[in-house]
Amino acid sequence: MALTRQQRESPKASMPGYAKIIAVLLVAEFVGTFESAMIFIALPSLMHDFQADAAAVGWAVTAFLLVAAASAAICGRLGDIYGRKKLLVIVLLISVVGSIVSFSFGSLEGVIIGRALQGAAGATLPLCLGLARESLPKAKVPGVIALIAGSSFLAGAGGNLIAGILLEVGNWQALFLVSGTMGIIAAALVLFLLKNSHVSHGTNQRIDYIGGVLFAPAIALVLYGLTNSTAWGLFSGRTLAFVFGGLAVAALWCWWELRVTNPMINLRLMRSNKMALTQMCTAVLGIGPLVAVGVLTPIILLSPGTDPVGLGVSPSVGGMIIFSAAALCFIGSPFSGRVAAAVGARRALLTGIVISLVGYAVMFWAQHNVITFVIATYVISIGTMFAYTAFPNLVAEAVPVENTSEGMGINTVTRTIFMAVGTTVITMALASSTVADSTVPTGSSFLLAYIIIASTCVVSFFLALRIKDEPADSSKSTEAAEKIAVLD
Numbered sequence: 469m470a471l472t473r474q475q476r477e478s479p480k481a482s483m484p485g486y487a488k489i490i491a492v493l494l495v496a497e498f499v500g501t502f503e504s505a506m507i508f509i510a511l512p513s514l515m516h517d518f519q520a521d522a523a524a525v526g527w528a529v530t531a532f533l534l535v536a537a538a539s540a541a542i543c544g545r546l547g548d549i550y551g552r553k554k555l556l557v558i559v560l561l562i563s564v565v566g567s568i569v570s571f572s573f574g575s576l577e578g579v580i581i582g583r584a585l586q587g588a589a590g591a592t593l594p595l596c597l598g599l600a601r602e603s604l605p606k607a608k609v610p611g612v613i614a615l616i617a618g619s620s621f622l623a624g625a626g627g628n629l630i631a632g633i634l635l636e637v638g639n640w641q642a643l644f645l646v647s648g649t650m651g652i653i654a655a656a657l658v659l660f661l662l663k664n665s666h667v668s669h670g671t672n673q674r675i676d677y678i679g680g681v682l683f684a685p686a687i688a689l690v691l692y693g694l695t696n697s698t699a700w701g702l703f704s705g706r707t708l709a710f711v712f713g714g715l716a717v718a719a720l721w722c723w724w725e726l727r728v729t730n731p732m733i734n735l736r737l738m739r740s741n742k743m744a745l746t747q748m749c750t751a752v753l754g755i756g757p758l759v760a761v762g763v764l765t766p767i768i769l770l771s772p773g774t775d776p777v778g779l780g781v782s783p784s785v786g787g788m789i790i791f792s793a794a795a796l797c798f799i800g801s802p803f804s805g806r807v808a809a810a811v812g813a814r815r816a817l818l819t820g821i822v823i824s825l826v827g828y829a830v831m832f833w834a835q836h837n838v839i840t841f842v843i844a845t846y847v848i849s850i851g852t853m854f855a856y857t858a859f860p861n862l863v864a865e866a867v868p869v870e871n872t873s874e875g876m877g878i879n880t881v882t883r884t885i886f887m888a889v890g891t892t893v894i895t896m897a898l899a900s901s902t903v904a905d906s907t908v909p910t911g912s913s914f915l916l917a918y919i920i921i922a923s924t925c926v927v928s929f930f931l932a933l934r935i936k937d938e939p940a941d942s943s944k945s946t947e948a949a950e951k952i953a954v955l956d
Contacts, residue, residue, distance in 0.1 A: 486604050490612055492657045493596040496556060497616050498623045499654045500592030503563060503647050504532060505627030507583065510640040517640070518576040525576065530695050532583045536590025537691060537884045538684040541733050543591035544877025547598060549675075552873055553662050556595040560655040562588035567648030571641050582644065589651070593620070594880055597860050598873030599662065610813070611805030613864060614857035618801020621853065625794030629787060679732030682721040687881065689714030694888045702896060737875055742814075742866035745935045747882045749817065749928045750859055754886030755893055756924025757824040758856065761848050763894045764917065765790060767909075768835060776903065776911045777835045793845050797853040804857045813861035814935045820854025821932065825925040827851050832918050859883070862935070893920060 507528050514525040539559065547555035563586045570582025593616070600612045634642040693710030700707045725731040738744045769786040771778030781789075808816040827848035834840035859879055867875040894917050901913040 486608065488661060489600070489603050490615070492654075492661050493600055493612075493616055494619050496560065496654045496658055497592050497596045497619050498626075499560065499563070499647070499650045500589035501620045501623035502627040502630070502650065503567075503586045503589050504536065505624040506631040506643050506647060507532070509628050509631045510635060510643055513635060513640045514576065514579065520576055526695070527580045528576075528583045530692060531580050532587040532590075533695065533884065533888070534688045534691055535584050535587025537687045537881050539588045539591040540594055540880035540884070541874075541877040542680050542683060543588070544594035544598070544873035544875075544880075545732050545734075547591075547595045547873040548870055551664060552595045552598045552602070553658060553664055556592065556599070557655050557659050559588040559591045559595070560651050560658065564648050564651040564655070567644040567651060571644040571648065586647070590880070590884075591877070593617070594873045594876030597864075597876045601864055601869060601872045603663070607809070609864065610809035610861050611802045613860045614801045614805025614808065615798075617857045617860050618798050618804070618853055620856070621794040621801075621849070622798035625791040629791050632787065676725070676728050676730055676732040679721065679725050679728065682717060682724060683732060686714050686718035686721050687885070689717060691885060691888055694885075694892055697892050702892065733878060734871060734874055737867055737871060737878070740866045741934075741936045742862060743875065745931055746859060746862040746866065747879065749931050749935075750879055750882045751886040752924050752928040752931065753821070753855055754883050755890040756921045756928075757821075757828065757848070758852060758883070759887040759890035760828070760894050760917065760921050761845070761852060763891060763898075764831070764914075765793075765845055767898070768841065771908070775908050777909065777914050779836070779838050779841060781838065789842055789845065793849040796846055797849050797856075800850060800853055801857050804854045805861070807854070808858060808861040813858045813865055814932060816854050817858035817862065817932050817935075818929065820851045820856075820858060821925055821929045822851070823854060824848055824851030825922060825929075828918060828921050828925075832915075835914070 511525050511528070514520065514528060518525070543555050543559055566582040566585025566588070568582070569585060570579045572578070573582070596616050597613055600616060601609050604612055630646070631643055634646060689710050691714075693707045693714065696710075697704075697707045722735060725733055725735050738747070766786060768777055769779050769781050769789060770783060771780070773780035804816055804820075807819065827844055827846075827850070830847060831841065831844035834844045860876055863875040863879050864872060897917040897920055898909040898913045899907070900916055901910040902908055903910055
């Protein structure tokens with residue numbers, strides 16, 4: 469039954485057991501992020517076992533990424549319509565089926581098909597954030613949203629760490645055995661420990677199947693072109709064909725979604741100043757600081773000290789440094805949530821941008837000293853944490869409660885697409901100048917990468933300044949949405 473406006477705005481302060489709710493949501497989100505990260509360290513093993521090249525096994529990454537991007541938006545919308553708990557259980561169980569397929573088939577094609585099914589878990593973040601907003605006391609929502617978003621750092625780093633251990637004691641199949649077991653546990657916890665989520669829209673609306681069908685290939689074509697642009701060349705015919713083909717389908721999809729009464733993805737939400745500028749900031753930061761730390765840190769840490777830029781630490785030490793930075797983000801994420809609750813998510817975002825810019829400036833000057841480089845990495849991680857956890861809180865401030873998972877899904881897709889773009893941009897910057905007769909980046913190529921990062925920080929800072937810093941008001945948001953629905 470649909471909630472009344474008074475029920476939606478109730479602070480629900482007397483609701484017991486919110487710690488249990490938070491724990492279950494963290495487990496569910498951990499599964500989604502773990503499955504995303506675990507495969508990277510297994511790529512060499514897949515190449516060896518299946519006698520395949522990097523481009524072939526790269527599909528194990530690409531297949532997951534493509535489905536995850538579409539799942540985040542489409543399942544976020546379906547969760548808003550049919551209930552987020554129900555959809556969360558479904559995507560977790562689909563990911564379990566994917567783990568079983570990858571584990572059982574014994575072929576690279578089977579692994580890729582299984583990874584595509586696992587990509588359904590890309591919807592865990594928007595669904596978990598939506599459940600947090602509808603289930604918890606209003607005062608706790610910003611902190612919990614930040615905690616769940618911050619868990620992505622820990623789960624991603626933990627995924628690589630756990631995967632490395634599993635590969636040492638077993639083989640790549642052990643990864644899918646563990647991920648499948650985790651998925652079953654998470655689905656059971658969600659099913660039996662969470663209350664049924666509210667269905668704000670009811671289930672009598674017509675589903676926009678055309679919008680769902682058009683959205684997936686639009687995202688798939690763009691991301692496939694971008695993820696392969698390093699091998700093909702950014703301006704090669706194949707890259708441009710996939711990217712512009714995807715953009716053409718995306719334009720058709722946008723036209724359709726603005727035409728129908730109940731779209732799969734409600735682009736009318738972008739009429740909000742806060743929602744639109746949040747997506748723009750997400751895109752710009754995704755190209756620069758959000759993705760650059762993941763690219764630069766392992767390269768600088770693990771490259772030999774004889775390289776123009778390199779510290780020569782062992783893989784185990786480098787892995788622990790990266791994991792400790794991720795753990796710092798997770799531990800500090802509730803603090804960034806409290807900042808968002810106290811002064812607004814816009815100020816938390818601005819804080820994160822400034823800290824990130826300072827951190828990258830320190831990293832530039834610390835490339836030849838391990839201790840100062842680690843400090844710079846921690847500073848960047850803190851800045852990234854503030855920005856990363858500010859996005860979902862900005863979305864929560866911008867959209868009605870009943871559109872929460874949908875709005876979070878849009879933000880997740882924006883971040884996924886532009887972090888893929890950012891990976892290409894940063895790696896191409898590093899490849900712009902190399903040591904003679906090698907692929908080793910020179911100091912000038914690292915300088916170009918830092919210039920790109922600094923530029924995106926500055927642009928995103930001024931975009932964030934233009935976000936209207938109004939307090940969240942669900943009643944106003946709901947009234948606005950109702951007016952739009954009437955007008956449409």
